[in-house]
Amino acid sequence: MSARVGPTWRGPCLQLQWRPERCGCSTGTRRETDMRGLPAIISACANANLRDFVPLHIDGTMAGRVHHRRAPYLLKCLPWLQQGADVLLWNGDDPAGRTRRLAEALPVLAEAGLARAPTGELFDVVRPFGGIPLARCDRALLPTFGFPGYGVHVVGYVADAGGPLIWIPRRSHDREIAPGQLDNTIAGGIASGMTVIETLRKEAQEEAGLPPPVVDAAQPTGGLAYCHQEGEFLRDDTLFLYDLPMHRDVRPRNLDGEVEDFSLMPWRQVLELLRNGASFKFNCGPVLIDFLLRHGLMDPDREPGYSGLARGLRGSAL
Amino acid sequence: MSARVGPTWRGPCLQLQWRPERCGCSTGTRRETDMRGLPAIISACANANLRDFVPLHIDGTMAGRVHHRRAPYLLKCLPWLQQGADVLLWNGDDPAGRTRRLAEALPVLAEAGLARAPTGELFDVVRPFGGIPLARCDRALLPTFGFPGYGVHVVGYVADAGGPLIWIPRRSHDREIAPGQLDNTIAGGIASGMTVIETLRKEAQEEAGLPPPVVDAAQPTGGLAYCHQEGEFLRDDTLFLYDLPMHRDVRPRNLDGEVEDFSLMPWRQVLELLRNGASFKFNCGPVLIDFLLRHGLMDPDREPGYSGLARGLRGSAL
Structure with a gap:
């Protein structure tokens, strides 16, 4: 284990959101140049539409995001998740309990195509880096829950x-x-x-x-x-x-x-x-x-x- | 004049928006450390709440933003501005015409406290940098209209x-x-x-x-x-x-x-x-x-x- 200490950022987390807008690049002729490919690389990487995701709060902490089409299924098959107002809630477990529940969920979710195949690599659920982990889980589960x-x-x-x-x-x-x-x-x-x-x-x-x-x-x-x-x-x-x-x-x-x-x-x-x-x-x-x-x-x-x-x-x- | 050529970015402009959220820093004790000041510097710089601003479109191009409390006054005293659906519109002028109108507006707006004192420095209204300017105006007007x-x-x-x-x-x-x-x-x-x-x-x-x-x-x-x-x-x-x-x-x-x-x-x-x-x-x-x-x-x-x-x-x- 590392000797890193707890988090220090006490202000609000700065969550960025892309807002594709009509481009104000030009009022006249648009020119094609070979720079066109570089911005496309950036927008292909940061391509998420966060409006399609429901925040997942663990004990009051914004821990991840679940696609809104998946939320009903997760609520059905994971009894420890609850529906809040525009948010999914997970309350009442401690980090060890959460780690256990996530390990139990992985085969179920992978079977249903809602998680990638298990990797065997254990990752912390933590935001920001260096903070106290909320849980640990197989790396395959991070994109399912939008964990960082x-x-x-x-x-x-x-x-x-x-x-x-x-x-x-x-x-x-x-x-x-x-x-x-x-x-x-x-x-x-x-x-x-x-x-x-x-x-x-x-x-x-x-x-x-x-x-x-x-x-x-x-x-x-x-x-x-x-x-x-x-x-x-x-x-x-x-x-x-x-x-x-x-x-x-x-x-x-x-x-x-x-x-x-x-x-x-x-x-x-x-x-x-x-x-x-x-x-x-x-x-x-x-x-x-x-x-x-x-x-x-x-x-x-x-x-x-x-x-x-x-x-x-x-x-x-x- | 520079020999810079027209814009090249043909995809959507990438407009960032801060979404202060409840911080997921910790589930346990929060520790104070001396790093606290650095994030505060960043959030004090990028402190705008863009939801309070109405986009200003010039000939269909997103050119700037006006605070919603100011929009009614600007619509009243600047006859070339029109109200659109959740947007201010400025259509029908060419760059020289816009430059003239902005120069005429400056003393009126400065007198009303809606523009800073004229600086005598002429800036381009352009997005992104290197594109064809929509207009030119005294630097003092940039923050009034949220021009880049x-x-x-x-x-x-x-x-x-x-x-x-x-x-x-x-x-x-x-x-x-x-x-x-x-x-x-x-x-x-x-x-x-x-x-x-x-x-x-x-x-x-x-x-x-x-x-x-x-x-x-x-x-x-x-x-x-x-x-x-x-x-x-x-x-x-x-x-x-x-x-x-x-x-x-x-x-x-x-x-x-x-x-x-x-x-x-x-x-x-x-x-x-x-x-x-x-x-x-x-x-x-x-x-x-x-x-x-x-x-x-x-x-x-x-x-x-x-x-x-x-x-x-x-x-x-x-």
Whole structure:
């Protein structure tokens, strides 16, 4: 277990919501340019319509969201859920009790197609990260209940005179999620009891064969969050982002079967792949766009869509 | 005029909305820590309740927002505005005509307390940045109509073994906006016809006495956007962010009276000032927090509020 202490944010949680509006881009002719693909990557990642989801409150805490079409079924088959006013309620259990009930629910829900196949990986139900978990459950249940998920994404790169060369893996074709798609150098979800850096080290070893001395150069660079909807599933994810400068002679090598091969690509090639709609896993493109923006590889005066990208990626706080 | 071309974003504009919800931070004891101040800085900047504002559509384009309490008065005194269904409409003028009407409206609105005092600075009414302007108007009118504003914020720093030292100016006490408050090294709004980098160079000269050879080291790092409400005024701002590495022997020196003095502060001191509620201009704190996050000066495993900060600053795209 990590030694992290309780939560500190005492104000309201800042929950973002996309409101697609008629675009005020232009009053005249609209021009097509090759920047069109980048905003599309962002909106495809943050694609959830939260108005279609009913909040799930656990002992008064906003813990997740359930698609409104699923709520009646869940209320029927999960006796510990109650209907509130525009909200689902789960009161009266303690974290251990909730963990037990979720474990019992998983096979029932998976059988009914309301949960993905069990992964065997235990994740905390916690918001924000570092707080006291409300429960633990198989990772497969997070999108069923819209529980928050936390992950680590690392962009490994080799410094070069022409700008960074980036290590891009292709996911194996036998994966359940995003088979054959391009990914970030190292990426993985944070399992219960793991810290961010422990997860980074574990995934670096398993996914890219990179030992601690190499990985110790990783530098945190902030985070990104999105609500991604797949049918009636909701991924409410926060990614902790890292840059990993690597020596040219270090070559990542997958050990756990998740990755088919790694390519070292000049950043311009990565940008072109993104623009041209290459098949990156849905949450990898935004991380790479953020990397390119942070490293000064896009110019606000030359990339006409820059302000929109910056708003899409980081306009919120704010 | 800049040679920037038309807009490229053909998808829906991504309009963010804050939804303060009951915080799911904890099911147990809530702990106070010194991170509390940082989220508060972000929520004080992005404090607008957009439900209180009526969209203003110019020829079918979402151009701005007017506080619902002001809409009746504006409809009465500005004959070119019409009431639509939950929207204000302005149809039938071309950009030159709109520019003329806004110039005529300014003294009337200022007299009635519905616009700030004229600044003499002409700004484009345009969304997104780089598009074809719908009109031009005195900067004072942007918050009256909730028109988007664009600015540049530069964090100037000196690399040091213990991490960056940051140049922090204190604004002069005779300023109308944020007198005596702390600011970012260089900051300014982008006037009509100016590019981002032209604005950066102009402000660097005027505010900090930094000539082009020094400023050419500035590197774009992305952007931040927020909707900030002051009474019935709305600032819908997008900031283009830059890092400016500086030699230790270069000392900024204000030339236009906006700044009282500059201090070179270790990043830890800047962080402590932010945490302890020091008086930074409302939009400077988020820019500095973003700088500290991007430079790896906060650790996801040691700063319990990190995921919330990352979500607040960059959770959207996403």
